[in-house]
Amino acid sequence: MNAPTSVIHIENLTYAYGRGSEAIDNFNLRVEAGRCYGLFGRNGAGKTTAIKCLLNLLRPERGHVRVFGIDPGKHEVEVKRRLTYVPDQVSFYPWMTIRETLDYLASFREHWNAATEQELLRRFHLDANRRAAALSKGQRTQVALIAAICPEPDLLLLDEPTSGLDPIVRREFIETVIGAYQEGNPGNRTILVSTHLISEFEGLIDEFTIMDRGRGLITLRADEARDRYKRIRARFSQSAPELDLSMALHVRRAGRELDVIVNGGGREVMDRLLKYNPEALTTEALTLEEIFVATSRDQETLNGPAVLENP
Amino acid sequence: MDLQFSRIRKEARAMFWPWCAVIFAGVLTWLRPYGSQELWLITTNTFLIAIPLLATIPLGMEFQHGTLPLLFSQPVARTRILREKWIVMAVAVVSAAIVYAFGRVSPFQDRNTSIIAGIWMITAICSATFWTLVARSTIGGLILNLFQGWGMAFTWQLARWLLRLPPLTETESMGDLLIATLAALGYALAMLRLSQWKLARFQVTGAVPDTNVFAGPHILGSKPSGAVVNLVRKELHLLWLVWLLMIVTILGVLGLAVLQPLPGIPHEKLAAAAFAYIVTIGGIATVLAGSLSMGEERTWGTQSGNMTLPVSVRLQWLIKLAVVIFGSFVGLASAISLAKIAFGQAFIDVLLPYDLVRYGMLKLFMASSILSFAAFWCGCVVKGTVRATLLVFPALGAVWWAYWGGMRAFVQIWLRAETISGGVASMLHPFPFAPSTRTMLTQIQIWGLQWFVIPLVAVGAIQSYRLFRREIQDSVSFVIRQMLPPVIAAFLCGLFMPFPRVVEASVDGQTYTVLLEVSRAIEKMQIDPAKLDAAHPLELTLDDLSRTSPLSDRLRRWVDGTVITVTPRVIIRPSWRNGRPYLATFNYFTSVRLKNDWNCWVVTSNSFSMGCTSPYGTWGIPTPP
Numbered sequence: 001m002n003a004p005t006s007v008i009h010i011e012n013l014t015y016a017y018g019r020g021s022e023a024i025d026n027f028n029l030r031v032e033a034g035r036c037y038g039l040f041g042r043n044g045a046g047k048t049t050a051i052k053c054l055l056n057l058l059r060p061e062r063g064h065v066r067v068f069g070i071d072p073g074k075h076e077v078e079v080k081r082r083l084t085y086v087p088d089q090v091s092f093y094p095w096m097t098i099r100e101t102l103d104y105l106a107s108f109r110e111h112w113n114a115a116t117e118q119e120l121l122r123r124f125h126l127d128a129n130r131r132a133a134a135l136s137k138g139q140r141t142q143v144a145l146i147a148a149i150c151p152e153p154d155l156l157l158l159d160e161p162t163s164g165l166d167p168i169v170r171r172e173f174i175e176t177v178i179g180a181y182q183e184g185n186p187g188n189r190t191i192l193v194s195t196h197l198i199s200e201f202e203g204l205i206d207e208f209t210i211m212d213r214g215r216g217l218i219t220l221r222a223d224e225a226r227d228r229y230k231r232i233r234a235r236f237s238q239s240a241p242e243l244d245l246s247m248a249l250h251v252r253r254a255g256r257e258l259d260v261i262v263n264g265g266g267r268e269v270m271d272r273l274l275k276y277n278p279e280a281l282t283t284e285a286l287t288l289e290e291i292f293v294a295t296s297r298d299q300e301t302l303n304g305p306a307v308l309e310n311p
Numbered sequence: 312m313d314l315q316f317s318r319i320r321k322e323a324r325a326m327f328w329p330w331c332a333v334i335f336a337g338v339l340t341w342l343r344p345y346g347s348q349e350l351w352l353i354t355t356n357t358f359l360i361a362i363p364l365l366a367t368i369p370l371g372m373e374f375q376h377g378t379l380p381l382l383f384s385q386p387v388a389r390t391r392i393l394r395e396k397w398i399v400m401a402v403a404v405v406s407a408a409i410v411y412a413f414g415r416v417s418p419f420q421d422r423n424t425s426i427i428a429g430i431w432m433i434t435a436i437c438s439a440t441f442w443t444l445v446a447r448s449t450i451g452g453l454i455l456n457l458f459q460g461w462g463m464a465f466t467w468q469l470a471r472w473l474l475r476l477p478p479l480t481e482t483e484s485m486g487d488l489l490i491a492t493l494a495a496l497g498y499a500l501a502m503l504r505l506s507q508w509k510l511a512r513f514q515v516t517g518a519v520p521d522t523n524v525f526a527g528p529h530i531l532g533s534k535p536s537g538a539v540v541n542l543v544r545k546e547l548h549l550l551w552l553v554w555l556l557m558i559v560t561i562l563g564v565l566g567l568a569v570l571q572p573l574p575g576i577p578h579e580k581l582a583a584a585a586f587a588y589i590v591t592i593g594g595i596a597t598v599l600a601g602s603l604s605m606g607e608e609r610t611w612g613t614q615s616g617n618m619t620l621p622v623s624v625r626l627q628w629l630i631k632l633a634v635v636i637f638g639s640f641v642g643l644a645s646a647i648s649l650a651k652i653a654f655g656q657a658f659i660d661v662l663l664p665y666d667l668v669r670y671g672m673l674k675l676f677m678a679s680s681i682l683s684f685a686a687f688w689c690g691c692v693v694k695g696t697v698r699a700t701l702l703v704f705p706a707l708g709a710v711w712w713a714y715w716g717g718m719r720a721f722v723q724i725w726l727r728a729e730t731i732s733g734g735v736a737s738m739l740h741p742f743p744f745a746p747s748t749r750t751m752l753t754q755i756q757i758w759g760l761q762w763f764v765i766p767l768v769a770v771g772a773i774q775s776y777r778l779f780r781r782e783i784q785d786s787v788s789f790v791i792r793q794m795l796p797p798v799i800a801a802f803l804c805g806l807f808m809p810f811p812r813v814v815e816a817s818v819d820g821q822t823y824t825v826l827l828e829v830s831r832a833i834e835k836m837q838i839d840p841a842k843l844d845a846a847h848p849l850e851l852t853l854d855d856l857s858r859t860s861p862l863s864d865r866l867r868r869w870v871d872g873t874v875i876t877v878t879p880r881v882i883i884r885p886s887w888r889n890g891r892p893y894l895a896t897f898n899y900f901t902s903v904r905l906k907n908d909w910n911c912w913v914v915t916s917n918s919f920s921m922g923c924t925s926p927y928g929t930w931g932i933p934t935p936p
Contacts, residue, residue: 017784018784052782055618055619056618057615057618057619057780057781057782058781058782059781076623076624077621077622077623080619080620080621081621084619085619087615087616087619089612090616091611091612091613091615091616092611092613092616093545093548093611093613094611095548096532096533097532100532100533101533102535103532103533103534103535103541104533104541104545105620106535106536107533107534107535107536107537107538107540107541108538108541108620108621108622109621112535
């Protein structure tokens with residue numbers, strides 16, 4: 001029996017915008033069907049470049065890209081037929097109304113859920129007769145999201161989809177729209193979302209990759225990440241003791257308190273702390289955003305754990 | 312002061328390349344050794360467009376880059392911002408005007424036209440800010456500025472008509488011009504005040520240039536089905552400004568045609584003005600068709616969005632290019648056809664010197680296609696309509712110079728290295744060409760421009776398709792890199808295009824040399840013509856000739872085994888001596904049968920004459936006269 005084909009498979013992808021400035025360097029990614037996959041990274045980490053390579057907007061210099069097992073460089077229409085994309089900067093023809101914009105985009109699709117379109121227009125309080133030129137940045141993003149959802153594609157590529165959206169629409173979109181989209185055909189509809197506003201997608205993300213300077217730092221399932229990345233807090237009766245915590249990602253001392261972030265090995269750290277008879281010792285799973293911050297900071301301080309002292 | 316200088320430097324930096332393009336066009340007018348009515352009109356129209364363009368750019372660029380909110384949020388008074396822009400604009404406009412003033416065909420050719428050009432400059436400069444703020448774009452501001460100028464000219468003529476004065480500017484007296492100047496200065500000052508007022512109250516409604524004149528009226532809406540039709544509709548809408556310009560061109564031609572019945576206006580001048588008007592405005596519309604189509608998509612950011620649609624990129628590119636090429640041709644052809652109908656023979660007479668009567672529409676199609684395609688290519692290379700439009704002429708100039716350089720290099724390389732061309736000629740064809748081959752070579756020469764255009768268009772098309780689908784870099788070095796393939800292609804076309812001609816000339820030269828060698832060898836034998844008998848011509852072999860002269864390998868190869876005959880006949884042929892014509896007399900001629908069945912004859916003394924016949928055709932003078 002053949003192994004299931006990944007919806008997205010990127011292998012050793014390298015792309016440079018100019019000589020010697022590689023936006024992506026030997027990047028690997030594998031996204032299985034039905035997952036909501038997060039691509040996290042700081043500004044300029046290479047998230048958008050990677051997505052553009054999936055769409056054949058950029059041609060990889062090295063490595064290979066497959067979407068639904070197909071090379072988008074050779075069969076791009078076939079690939080694009082099965083996916084939709086919401087870019088970080090949404091642009092429409094200024095002379096078109098929202099109605100015409102949606103009609104224009106619908107004309108390229110074999111399937112278009114008109115009922116969903118009406119429902120989303122109502123939810124986002126958008127007047128279909130309004131010209132695109134008169135829309136705010138957030139409203140343009142809303143129209144782009146409607147245009148991405150209505151064809152009910154197998155793959156939804158979202159590049160910073162919530163930038164410019166107000167908090168109410170943002171929550172509505174993430175909790176209701178995205179959820180409804182995936183539930184429409186469970187196990188078959190895949191989402192790849194690139195963002196640095198990780199906390200907003202906390203509950204949706206099944207798996208994620210953190211990118212930094214064009215490389216993938218770590219790839220984890222969300223549950224596995226929460227199991228491994230822990231924050232351990234200890235409070236002592238006197239100043240926090242000096243002890244060897246080289247296995248920790250970050251150690252922060254603030255008077256009597258010690259704040260330690262670990263990537264695995266939480267049990268060992270707690271055992272060591274217990275030897276100093278702390279007044280209180282707690283442990284909690286990190287959120288995805290905290291994991292992202294800890295990992296990115298760790299990458300910056302390549303020489304072991306960063307020890308931050310509070311005066 | 313330093314901060315102010317840095318701001319002025321930024322304004323100058325934004326103006327630099329457009330200014331270079333305008334100056335380049337102005338310098339071209341220095342090269343023309345003589346002037347003609349049409350050329351003067353085209354140069355003047357270029358000047359009339361270039362000046363408002365330069366005046367519009369300082370503010371237009373802010374709209375194009377979406378930097379106006381940032382600029383207006385700085386703690387600097389808007390009037391000061393405007394003043395700094397004005398300083399740079401004034402320097403650019405005045406320097407450009409000086410360049411045009413020194414052209415061999417200049418808008419400043421006499422007192423009257425100089426005053427009118429000055430009026431145009433002042434009103435264009437003073438009102439540029441206002442129109443740019445109204446249009447919220449460079450090209451939009453330029454077009455409104457042009458409409459203003461034409462409106463002023465129309466008002467002036469209307470006033471003269473109402474006052475029963477002659478309508479043409481060249482008959483205007485100094486008093487009339489003084490009134491016109493004062494009226495224009497008053498208008499310019501009013502526009503300047505209006506500009507300041509408009510700028511002070513201007514509301515920045517959007518950070519992106521999405522509400523400018525290019526958005527156009529709400530027509531040609533999309534339908535939920537028919538992807539290709541929607542793409543065509545979208546392309547047609549993108550070019551709405553081009554359609555508007557084409558309509559203005561047609562209305563302008565009609566306006567000139569209406570003047571025909573008025574007394575004192577020569578039809579030829581009206582027809583020439585109509586031609587210049589069509590060439591200038593229609594030409595701009597043709598260029599805009601190409602640059603707008605890509606430039607606005609890139610400015611709005613919709614181009615990358617279209618690339619994500621599930622429709623072939625090649626199809627999108629083809630639709631865009633087809634709409635650009637056929638759209639611009641239809642517009643120009645309509646204006647030309649209308650002018651032909653309206654002006655009749657007078658307009659056809661104007662077209663004659665430009666060889667636009669025979670196959671006129673085909674040539675017009677070729678010209679408009681090349682121009683719009685060049686603009687489309689520029690739109691693929693740079694971001695924005697203005698940049699693409701300004702790049703068109705330097706790009707075409709670079710390609711033409713490369714082609715010309717290739718031809719020059721050819722002359723240096725091939726003609727000087729005669730052994731190479733001779734060797735190639737011998738390899739390709741060891742004997743004189745048959746007429747069919749010669750006809751083919753001649754046709755290649757006649758249609759040579761196509762051999763230049765076809766490879767160049769092929770290179771440009773491949774390149775534009777590749778650039779169409781990718782994100783481009785916003786740098787001068789990127790543009791120069793992209794320019795290299797077409798420039799190299801043009802150079803190679805120039806280098807190899809005259810090749811058939813040289814091969815032909817080499818073969819002719821070889822035939823000529825062989826026959827001359829035979830004739831000279833016989834001359835050295837000092838044959839007495841009186842002893843020759845026409846009924847029994849003197850027969851010689853190569854061995855006989857070799858006794859008096861050393862023979863070349865080629866002669867031995869071409870003539871070996873055949874008989875050379877010398878026949879007495881008095882032949883008188885016109886010839887040249889010391890740069891003067893005279894009648895040369897020959898007492899006999901020599902016949903040679905070449906190994907490829909060519910029967911040739913030659914006479915020589917101080918002068919020479921020769922020719923050949925064969926079953927396939929003739930060369931030179933077929934038989935001795």
